[in-house]
Amino acid sequence: MNSNITKIIDQYLAGELSPEDTKVFEERMESNPELKQEVEIQRSVMEGAERASNRTDVQKIGKKYHFTKFIKWGAISLSAALILAVSSYYLFDLGSDSVEPIPQELIEQMDESAQIEELPTHYFQIPEEGAVVISEEGTLLSVPSDAFLLNGEVYNGISIVQLQEANDALDIITSGLSTTSGDNLLETQGMYGVQGFTVDGDPLEFNPEVGVYVQVPVDGYKADMQLYDGKKLADGSIDWQDPEPLEKLPVPVDMSKLDFYPVDYENYLDELKWSQGKIKRDSLYLSFEEYTFDSGEETMDELNFYFTGSGMIPERKITQEENEYLYEENPPIDFIMTPEEAYRLAMWMEGPNWEDFYGFWGDGTDYYDSTEAEDTTWVVDAAASCESDMAGPNHILPSKVLAFWNPKFNNTNLSTREFELRMRAIHNTCNNAVLEKYTNNLDKKISDIDREVVAMGYTEFEVFAEENVGALNPNNPHIKHLMNFYEQGIEQMKKVNYRAQNAEEERRSEMDEQLDTERTQELTRSIELENQAFNEECGLNLDNVYKQLGYTKGFTITGGSGNTGAPNAALKNIDKQVIDATIARNSVEIVDPKTGKTAELTYNEFNFTVANHEKYRKLFAYIFPHELNSYQRIDGTNGVFDYPLNNDILYDFAVVGLTEDGYEYFQKQTLRSGSFGTIDLEIISDVRLEASIQQLNKKRNANPVPIQSELNWLITEREYYEEEQQREEMDTFRYRVAATLFPCMEWNSEALRPGNDACGGTSGLAN
Amino acid sequence: MNNSQMTQSEINDSLKDLYKKWPDIKRYLKSKGCTSTDAEDLFQEALLIYSRKLKSPDFELTVEPFHYVKNTCKFLWYNQSRKEGKVQKTEIHENFSETESDWFQKELKLRSIETAISKIGKQCQELLQLFYGLGWSMVDIAKKLGMRNDKVAKAQKYRCISKVKVIIQSDHSENTTL
Secondary structure (H helix, E strand, C coil), X not given: CCHHHHHHHHHHHCCCCCHHHHHHHHHHHXXXXXXXXXXXXXXXXXXXXXXXXXHHHHHHHHHHHHHHHHCCCCEEEECCCCCCCCCCCCCCCCCHHHCCCCCXXXXXXXXXXXXXXXXXXXXXXXXXXXXXXXXXXXXXEEEECCCEEECCEECCCCEEEEEEEECCHHHHHHCCCCCEECCEECCEEEEEEEEEEECCCCEXXXXXXXXXXXXXXXXXXXXXXXXXXXXXXCCCCEEEEEEEECCECCCECCHHHCCCCCHHHHHHHHHCCCCCCHHHHHHHHHCCCCCCCCCCCHHHHHHHHHHHCCCCCCCCECCHHHHHHHHCCCCCCCCECCHHHHHHHHHHHCCCCHHHHHHHHHCCCCCCCHHHHCCCCHHHHHHHHHHHHCCCCCCCCHHHHHCCCCHHHCCXXXXXXXXXXXXXXXXXXXXXXXHHHHHCCCCCCHHHHHHHHHHCCCHHHHHHHHHCECCCCCCCCHHHHHHHXXXXXXXXXXXXXXXXXXXXXXXXXXXXXXXXXXXXXXHHHHHHHHHHHHHHHHHHHHHHHHHHHCCCCCCEEECCEEECCCCCHHHHHHHHHHHHHHHXXXXXXXXXXXXXXXXXXXXXXXXXXXXXXXHCCEEEEEEEECCCCCCEEEECECCEEECCEECCCCEEEEEEEECCCCEEEEEEEEECCEEEEEECCEEECHHHHHHHHHHHHHCCCCCCCCCHHHHHHHHHHHHHHHHHHXXXXXXXXXXXXXXXXXXXXXXXXXXXXXXXXXXXXXXXXXX | CCXXXXXXXXXXXXXXXXHCCHHHHHHHHHHCCCCHHHHHHHHHHHHHHHHHHXXXXXXXXXXXXXXXXXXXXHHHHHHHXXXXXCCCCCCHHHHXXXXXXXXXXXHHHHHHXXXXXXXXXXXXXXXXXXXXXXXXXXXXXXXXXXXXXXXXXXXXXXXXXXXXHHHHHHHHHHHXXX
């Protein structure tokens, strides 16, 4: 759908077109029924939007009606002032079996002084050291040791706590409780009466320094839920007074029981049955500290493009809409996009409309041409300025998480389920500043920090702010120390990561260098070997032919031209025939033009096919001629080897295949010819391979060329093959893990699919 | 024309009063075989129609608001039942003049547009509602939705409208090809 038409129609409907334009537009409409229909549809969209807004109003009114009607939500009303801040307390179960039942007369006595006559009472016996108890309705009472006073002094004995609770509207209505505060009607969440008694039934007062912590079951938090004091009026009804905001205390949990990873991280690792060890998972997590897409594959480049939101200049004209954004009213005449304009538009796209623009760019090649774009220097510039523009990495740095996730931070705001929940949301903000709010303010109430985060623009933290969670141990003198420790911890983590990454990088580059050296050597060696083998065989053949023709002297051949000591044309001609035959490895009959004698050179058929050749990453045959110093390496084609053998030479041969898991091998000794059909290689250890080949090389009559460097090369290739596979797997793995860690990056969903190789096909080694 | 138009807050007050009659309407619709959830949807729809009617300049209320809303509920219920094939065409229009019927048809059509709008992104929905429903300025909308400036909001508005149009047209073509 064309935005431009939408815009013009919108201006027409809003009466923003000039009278002339309006006239032209209306004429168009008359002659173009489709346009007319589109105008009608658009008009209805406007009205529909208005109507949707009206509906929202009606729904709000409906909600309000139900709220007041059913008292679904409301203030918590408590019958006595309960002090909220409890600096530290211990949780433990109060097994009902272990406590003596409270005598019936005592219960009746205490019932007498119940705050709310209409509600049933529940009693809990609290040992001297304090306890946390939960009622059947789910109300949690935390009674520390010094919770009560008796005659103005701290009471240290066993206490009995009386609880009355009305958790829902039904309880409240049936017990005839009022929900008025002065003349105002309260919406109530529940009403609770709490009183303390000695074991003799004497009433206790609340200790204002400590108090009892009450946590009540609610379906959700309402921002303005408050705590009211109940005052019994003369007529026996209760008036609720002195509202105070509610606060929930975070519950300390040992760091080892908490999970601060991004949600999907562990799920993914579990799916892979990856090590469960926290140390391993931490160090994997840490290794993503500076994660970038750097595997250099095409898909990754594309991702980089989406990720930075720039990276390429669209090879197209600027649309009217973009023109307006760039130049407002005075657009330049030239509409071709310049790097500068593209960059500004890319920045624009990173704004709130990013999602729309993503689709806008992603849908066709006519918007940009990557090959063209690569020619410009802008790509680099833009990437650089993008980086400097960003306030930091757009994911939560692992070091910042791991630095506090240790026992040192136990008993702080961070070692709580409450913070664990927030951490999940923090990962989704991808903003380290949000995390820092929590880590740098251990002495603040958690929900005060929540509110600061909301103020940063993260409205999803409103839910947290509404929970009104307090601080854990805000007055702990170690807190300041811990904050310093945290900073050091981050540095430490960064160093650890840096060292690990560095070591890995060094290892890789060492490996690459070794391979490079081996390959260069291998190349020179192959050329030398080939020359030597040819020269030797040629010399042998010439020797042989001359012998047959009756020349008895030995010769040396240099550079293929005859220097024979029989300096005449006929011999040169023979030389040439021998050289040609050696090159072609063909049998020939050579006639000496001088004497008419004949000599023969015979090459025998020698071939075989290696079964399942496709499983070998490299496949060679080595030929060891007994009469020559040099060995030869021959390459097959698709596993088929065909190399005629010289009848005057006795050969051994070996076949070596490099596979994913190691080497496979085949050898045959003492032959001059043979068609071996299909041969199967067998798995062999690298030690035995080396020994076998060394043996074949040495057992020859001649003075054999050392084969060790060739074997070294083979080993390096094999190792590198393994290495390369590991790297590929590692990159894929890391890519997928990273996707679980960094929700704000754009991921290629294809590449994330399990079993799909993210890093493209097999990139073979260069020979 | 003699009806001086009500302000939005007066309309809301009127709606609040009417909502108090919900138990009556619920009982009435239930007696016609309507479920509770459906009934409240119908009731809200009727209130919506009523509130929109209040805003139209040539609307003159000839009956009690409650009766108007109740009749509208009845009409809507018959309309829905007929679509679901539950009742044959009866004297649905007994209480509605010809012009009223047109008005309702239009409202029903707009309701389908609302459905299309509900299929686009949340931000788009909010933008369109703020602009066309509450008459906010583009500057305020940009601020509220965290956009760079009003130009961006405006460009976004066109895109949102275009999206709705695409949905409407594809729904339409689906319906005609069926």
